[in-house]
Amino acid sequence: MNANARMLERSLRAVWHPCTQMKHHEKLPLVPISRAEGVWLYDFEGRRILDAISSWWVNLLGHGNARINAALMEQLASLEHVMLAGFTHAPAVELSERLSKLAPGGLGHCFFASDGASAVEIALKMSYHYWRNTGRSAKSGFATLSNSYHGETLGALSVTDIPLYRDTYAPLLRASAQVPSPDWRLAEPGETPQEYAQRCAKSLEEHFERHASETAALIVEPLVQCAGGMAMYGPEYLHRAKELCDRFDVHLIADEIAVGFGRTGTLFACEQAGIAPDFLCLSKGLTGGYLPLSVVMATDRVYQAFYDDRLERGFLHSHSYSGNPLACRAALTVLDILEEEDVLERNRRTAATLNLRARSLRSHPRVAHFRNTGMIWAFDVRDAQPGFGQDFHRRALEAGVLLRPLGSTVYWMPPYVIGEPEIDFLLNTVAKLLDAGSKS
Numbered sequence: 001m002n003a004n005a006r007m008l009e010r011s012l013r014a015v016w017h018p019c020t021q022m023k024h025h026e027k028l029p030l031v032p033i034s035r036a037e038g039v040w041l042y043d044f045e046g047r048r049i050l051d052a053i054s055s056w057w058v059n060l061l062g063h064g065n066a067r068i069n070a071a072l073m074e075q076l077a078s079l080e081h082v083m084l085a086g087f088t089h090a091p092a093v094e095l096s097e098r099l100s101k102l103a104p105g106g107l108g109h110c111f112f113a114s115d116g117a118s119a120v121e122i123a124l125k126m127s128y129h130y131w132r133n134t135g136r137s138a139k140s141g142f143a144t145l146s147n148s149y150h151g152e153t154l155g156a157l158s159v160t161d162i163p164l165y166r167d168t169y170a171p172l173l174r175a176s177a178q179v180p181s182p183d184w185r186l187a188e189p190g191e192t193p194q195e196y197a198q199r200c201a202k203s204l205e206e207h208f209e210r211h212a213s214e215t216a217a218l219i220v221e222p223l224v225q226c227a228g229g230m231a232m233y234g235p236e237y238l239h240r241a242k243e244l245c246d247r248f249d250v251h252l253i254a255d256e257i258a259v260g261f262g263r264t265g266t267l268f269a270c271e272q273a274g275i276a277p278d279f280l281c282l283s284k285g286l287t288g289g290y291l292p293l294s295v296v297m298a299t300d301r302v303y304q305a306f307y308d309d310r311l312e313r314g315f316l317h318s319h320s321y322s323g324n325p326l327a328c329r330a331a332l333t334v335l336d337i338l339e340e341e342d343v344l345e346r347n348r349r350t351a352a353t354l355n356l357r358a359r360s361l362r363s364h365p366r367v368a369h370f371r372n373t374g375m376i377w378a379f380d381v382r383d384a385q386p387g388f389g390q391d392f393h394r395r396a397l398e399a400g401v402l403l404r405p406l407g408s409t410v411y412w413m414p415p416y417v418i419g420e421p422e423i424d425f426l427l428n429t430v431a432k433l434l435d436a437g438s439k440s
Contacts, residue, residue: 003044036063059289091328117151149227183231230378265374384408
């Protein structure tokens with residue numbers, strides 16, 4: 001038995017893997033990874049796989065980044081962790097200060113947690129608690145875009161609209177309202193994406209006219225609804241949604257967990273709409289894929305509503321590893337690299353190169369709705385049959401590329417360090433898989 005097989009056997013005996021029907025691994029083996037470098041993952045036998053989805057969208061700057069490695073070693077030598085309740089430390093303070101300078105205007109104090117779903121839970125609770133503290137506790141409901149995804153803890157799942165994740169737990173969830181998604185694929189024939197976005201904004205306005213008095217917040221994934229099939233829309237909808245939230249006195253929660261830190265082309269997706277939300281949720285790429293960390297940024301108006309002598313008016317939410325110094329130091333180093341190495345400008349060149357080389361793929365007979373926002377690409381497969389996603393994933397792995405289609409949607413969002421040879425390998429592999437599928 002080789003090293004890969006031994007690791008597979010041990011993992012199946014001991015680990016319950018996330019987002020997985022474990023029985024499927026009887027036919028689709030786990031992929032054992034020994035090490036990683038740049039855009040490549042290596043198994044225990046030395047075979048390499050192109051990490052075309054940034055290991056679930058977290059790895060921005062490549063595996064084994066030397067600067068992040070060094071920063072973590074330096075931090076480890078002084079402070080690995082201390083509780084953030086009643087204590088503080090330099091990495092958490094520095095990261096909060098840095099994010100406050102970088103984020104859209106008006107966002108200040110940072111509340112730390114460990115993952116994206118936790119950040120969404122915090123933002124939902126903060127929004128409701130704000131209205132309670134200001135004497136408007138009837139504002140306890142939430143609105144979200146249709147086909148949205150915000151996480152799988154119970155609060156986050158309550159504002160998620162993907163049946164695969166939600167339906168089983170429906171009896172445990174609080175109801176939320178769904179408003180039309182501005183996903184431009186849903187436009188009527190002859191209707192432009194902008195016209196469709198305006199129609200969706202009108203639906204949002206009508207919803208607020210009826211329900212604003214009982215609505216605490218609208219939560220959106222700015223520009224790209226990722227787990228909902230990489231649904232993309234323009235910034236004009238975000239701008240209009242913010243105007244409506246302000247007019248009807250409803251909070252706007254921007255879930256930038258997957259789309260922040262340059263993934264959509266700007267440091268924060270909200271920048272493209274020229275708006276500042278009431279709450280900004282950040283995670284995933286925040287630490288460059290190194291350590292779990294999430295942040296909720298809130299306006300000073302929200303913060304002041306909790307600032308009181310009475311304990312029960314405070315935000316009594318906690319996580320044991322909130323503001324972990326190692327994770328904060330990794331995040332600070334990511335921000336240093338993004339700024340000092342002009343990563344976002346380099347990303348624009350990378351995206352232009354990939355789009356140029358993907359012209360033939362765009363016109364492939366099986367490809368529909370080829371789309372791109374920043375460093376995210378996706379297309380829908382016209383003739384996808386049940387089981388398409390799992391089969392495409394398996395065949396891509398055999399060819400040396402990590403891809404995990406969302407239903408009939410194939411997408412990639414690689415680490416920002418991907419180079420031209422890797423781009424060609426990725427595109428050629430995808431084209432060959434589509435060609436092979438059309439012949440079967």
